[in-house]
Amino acid sequence: MDLAHLAARVERETRIAISPRDIERILVALLSTEDMWRIAELARIPLLALCAGLRALAAEGWVRWDVGLVRLTDAGTELCARRGLSPVPALDCPRCGGRGIEPRPLASLTEAFHRVAADRPEAAQEFDQGYVTEDTTIARVAQMWRHGDLAGKDLLVVGDDDLVSVAAALTRLPRRVTVLDIDPRITSFIARIAREESLAIDVLSHDLRRPLPPSLARAFDTFACDPTESLDGFLLFAGRGLTALRGRGGAGYLGLTHAEASLAKWRAIQGRIVAWGAAITDLRDGFHAYVNWPYVETMRGWEHLPVRRVPGRLEPWYRSALVRVELVTEATVDLGTIDGNIFLDDEAATT
Amino acid sequence: MDLAHLAARVERETRIAISPRDIERILVALLSTEDMWRIAELARIPLLALCAGLRALAAEGWVRWDVGLVRLTDAGTELCARRGLSPVPALDCPRCGGRGIEPRPLASLTEAFHRVAADRPEAAQEFDQGYVTEDTTIARVAQMWRHGDLAGKDLLVVGDDDLVSVAAALTRLPRRVTVLDIDPRITSFIARIAREESLAIDVLSHDLRRPLPPSLARAFDTFACDPTESLDGFLLFAGRGLTALRGRGGAGYLGLTHAEASLAKWRAIQGRIVAWGAAITDLRDGFHAYVNWPYVETMRGWEHLPVRRVPGRLEPWYRSALVRVELVTEATVDLGTIDGNIFLDDEAATT
16 A cells, blocks of 8 residues: 555545645654644644544554554554655754744833733634734734834734734834724724724724725735635635735735645635735745634544544644735735635634 | 836836835835845845836935945935834844754754865856855755655755755755756766765756756656746746656745846746646745855846945845745646746846
8 A cells, every 4th residue: 555545545535635745744743743733733734634644544554543642553663764754853943933033122012912912802613713822923923024014004904813903003013903803802802902002903893705895995005814724715815805905015914724724725825816916925834823722622623633632722733824925916806795604615624 | 206106117117017115125125224235135126126226216315325335315214204114123033044943953964064065166157156055055955854855755956056966965865866957067066076975966967948858757756946037947947847746745945036036026936836736835035045156246237236346255135035836736837948048037137
């Protein structure tokens, strides 16, 4: 049984595009760790495909799990040696968490953000929420800052359980920050913080399945969002964001995972974003780390896990790439009103 | 005179796609530094557009240069304040140079590479050469390593004045490393090092304007190159590389600058790479730093510089993004033999 057959089997089973190389990624992750969440982090493929892949590897006698650990068998270890596979080296910079951002100039911003975010609303499954760590929000804002996308700019945040609007406004750099969210807990929390801290934030309640209010079209320099990861859902966030930009030079920040998006989906997303008039200017994989959400045991992927341990709240395994796009022509997005659930596709695992 | 008119003027003059946001980038760079090479580094737009932009800003009375420095005038400083512009913050991680790679595990590899690269051939204008620093080559190889694109893999290096083949082979991880280059100084240097260090490197002389020899088609897991940056030239490197990959899961590493490629060109490149069957998995801007080449005074952009100072050999201003692409379908590249000069387009500045 070679890896191509295994990949084909996983693909049939999950309807997720998986290559032999993806199966190999699972093996490489297993060479580094026996912990399920760390495997998920290291393998960087859709979680459901990872689960199916582990089962397929187990059926071949290469992997087994017991006492809460997922392990290569002796035969699996031999397979890895035969293929010349070696563990993922530990090369992440301990100073900046692999993000390449020096945190010291951000100390006072970070402190202020920690203070106001202390009693934030918890992530809600209803809206496919799951927020990033506070340090990640700061790093994202720092990236916007260093790109010149904050100072003197009008910023739109599309869905904001990450509280990007608050961190961005705390820099006192943007001209205006506007938040769209459908969750009244989020909108009222941000509105209260904005009042208390005298932040220039406008908060609007909006269902993204409907087009943006006309007053927001072509009205911003920058948008930020962390889309749901179904293909249609992701494109909805990206498309609405692009139509909110004033035009060429306007930039958008998005998050994109491996856990719920195959590279085939990445490619489809990238093709569409390029067709809509933007270039991808940054794609920093693993940039965002997420706080584990409280509904992990009822999420779609849970039952697929070979080992079911609730990860610690601050034990990140779910990460996403920071993607920055910039319009190089007028945006040509043609998206009307969408009906129904935008959170689900075959690769969705944490909804 | 607003920035849109200025951008349009620069665009007409240079035939390079430039937005008002690009003009703003020049202003932001000027808020941080008065040194021409540092401005070029910070502005991150095509060098020729930068030069034209500086002249246009000077014609408006916002910029002037004398005693070797490029400066905002009082009116220019006021303009920046009015637009809410502030200097680029110094957020690069001092530990990993903003690359997010911890260098310590690479110490012995780095030492070995420095030793063998000591008498490398100098960059030749004839082939649009200009190599990266040795630390950059190590960082690029580290990125391939952490992505699993080295260990047990067949690696093709397409044009190798950066000596990626040598650094990769020194890890003893790849199964086979093959180098294609047209410059006999490069091919003979690498062949000699491979003999002396017992490295598994095959060296072939090849003009990339011709299709790859049939023996190299669909024969590799990974390719690496640092393309010339004309649109046709870049696509030639990327396309030849993709056809050399065995198929899905095969990965390619490329370098792409702002200095000689507008975002419109980035977008055109990205659209083509996606159409050929790949996804972009990493785009880490500023990842590669270049050693200044000896022909700086005869390069195309030299005469466009408002201030002409030969930069120090190890005073990096020319940087490029590391771009990693991965095939998610069979490659569908249709590139035959190309005639003539592949180095030049309107944006070329260092050829």
